[in-house]
Amino acid sequence: MSILNIFxxxxxxxxxxxxxxxxxxxxxxxxxxxxWLLIWSSVLVAVIFPKVTTDMATFIGIGRGADSAFFISxxxxxxxxxxxxxxxxxxxxxxxxxxxxxxxxxxxxxxxDQ
Amino acid sequence: MTENKDKKIYILIPAFNExxxxxxxxxxxxxxxxxxxLVINDGSRDKTEQIAMEAGAEVLNHIINxxxxxxxxTGIEYLRETATPDIIITFDADGQHRPEDIPALVxxxxxxxxxxxxxxxxxxEKSNIPPIRxxxxxxxxxxxxxxxxxxxxDTHNGFRALGKKAIEKIKITHRGMEHASDxxxxxxxxxxxxxxxxxxxxxxxxxxxxxxxxSNFIKMGIKIIIKKIS
Numbered sequence: 572m573s574i575l576n577i578f579x580x581x582x583x584x585x586x587x588x589x590x591x592x593x594x595x596x597x598x599x600x601x602x603x604x605x606x607w608l609l610i611w612s613s614v615l616v617a618v619i620f621p622k623v624t625t626d627m628a629t630f631i632g633i634g635r636g637a638d639s640a641f642f643i644s645x646x647x648x649x650x651x652x653x654x655x656x657x658x659x660x661x662x663x664x665x666x667x668x669x670x671x672x673x674x675x676x677x678x679x680x681x682x683x684d685q
Numbered sequence: 686m687t688e689n690k691d692k693k694i695y696i697l698i699p700a701f702n703e704x705x706x707x708x709x710x711x712x713x714x715x716x717x718x719x720x721x722x723l724v725i726n727d728g729s730r731d732k733t734e735q736i737a738m739e740a741g742a743e744v745l746n747h748i749i750n751x752x753x754x755x756x757x758x759t760g761i762e763y764l765r766e767t768a769t770p771d772i773i774i775t776f777d778a779d780g781q782h783r784p785e786d787i788p789a790l791v792x793x794x795x796x797x798x799x800x801x802x803x804x805x806x807x808x809x810e811k812s813n814i815p816p817i818r819x820x821x822x823x824x825x826x827x828x829x830x831x832x833x834x835x836x837x838x839d840t841h842n843g844f845r846a847l848g849k850k851a852i853e854k855i856k857i858t859h860r861g862m863e864h865a866s867d868x869x870x871x872x873x874x875x876x877x878x879x880x881x882x883x884x885x886x887x888x889x890x891x892x893x894x895x896x897x898x899x900s901n902f903i904k905m906g907i908k909i910i911i912k913k914i915s
Contacts, residue, residue, distance in 0.1 A: 667860045670747045671759045674725070678745045678763070 576618055583615050610647070692771040694791060695721040695764055698742070699756030700778035704731040706891065707778050711740035714776070717784040723764065724778070725756040733778075753843070754864025758857045765852060773847045779891060782844045786884040793880045794848040800877040801851040801868075803837065804844035804884035815888060828906055833869045837881060841865045844884050851877055863905045 594604040624636030633639045722742040726734045728750030793799040829840040854875040
C-alpha cells in the first residue's frame with residue numbers, strides 16, 4: 572500500500588466519522604447518511620481493492636479502472652451541484668417569503684402604534 | 686369610461702431606489718383622482734420611502750431588495766388581506782406609464798368583459814420604442830406565448846389592471862422580472878378572461894437605465910425554462 576493510499580484511507584475514515592457524527596446530531600437525515608456512507612464506502616473499497624475499479628470499468632465498457640473512477644466522480648459532482656442549486660433556490664425562496672411576511676407585519680404594527 | 690365611483694381601485698407601485706421619480710409619479714396619479722396608492726419600497730437605499738409617504742401613498746417596506754415579482758406579491762397579498770379591492774392597477778415607479786391610460790385599462794373590467802387587462806405598447810399605431818428593444822421584446826413575446834400557449838402582443842409590460850377574480854387567483858412565483866410570465870401563465874390556468882389595450886410607454890434616458898437591460902431577457906428566459914422543467 573502506497574503512502575497516498577494511506578492518506579486517502581485516513582481521509583475516508585475521517586469523512587465517515589463526520590457523516591455518522593452529523594447523523595447523530597440530526598444534521599443529516601437517514602437517507603442522506605445512507606447516501607454518503609454508500610459513497611465513502613465505495614471509495615474505501617476502491618482504495619483497498621483497486622482491481623474492483625478495473626472490473627467495474629470493463630463491466631461499464633470503459634477501458635481502465637482509473638477512467639471509470641473519473642467518470643463516476645464527474646456524474647457525482649453534477650448531481651451534487653444540482654442538489655446545491657436546489658438548496659440555494661429554496662433558501663432564496665425562504666428569504667423572499669420572510670421579506671413579504673415581515674413587511675406586512677411591520678406595517679400593521681406601525682398602524683397599530685399610530 | 687364606465688362609472689366607477691363605487692369600485693375600489695388601488696394603484697400598486699413596486700419601487701427600488703426611485704427617489705427622483707416616485708414623488709412626481711404619485712402626484713400625477715393623485716391629480717387624476719386616484720387616491721388609493723400603495724408603494725412597495727423594495728429595499729431601497731435612498732429616500733424612496735420618505736418621498737412616497739410625503740406624496741400621500743401608503744408604503745410597505747421590504748427590508749432587503751427582493752425584486753419586482755416579490756414586491757407585487759407583497760402588494761397584492763396585503764390588499765387582499767386588508768382592503769377587498771375591486772381592481773388593482775400595477776404601475777411602474779420610474780415614470781414610464783401614463784395615468785391617462787388607466788381609464789382605458791379598467792374599462793373592460795368595469796363593463797364585466799375581462800378579469801385582467803394588459804397594457805400593450807405594440808397596439809398603438811405610433812410607438813416610440815427603441816429598435817433594439819423592440820426586437821428583443823418581440824423575441825420575448827414569441828417565447829412567452831409559446832411557453833404559456835396564449836396569444837398576446839406585449840408580454841413584458843408592467844402596466845396591467847387586475848379584476849377581483851384575477852386578484853384572488855393569480856399566483857406570482859418568480860421574485861424578479863420573470864413574474865410577468867407568471868402572470869400570463871396564470872391566465873389560461875385559471876380561465877381568466879383577458880383583454881389587451883393600447884398604452885403608451887414613455888422611454889426616457891432614466892427609464893431605460895432603470896428598466897430591464899436588454900441582456901437580462903436571456904437570463905430571464907433561462908430561469909423560466911429551468912422552472913418549467915424542475
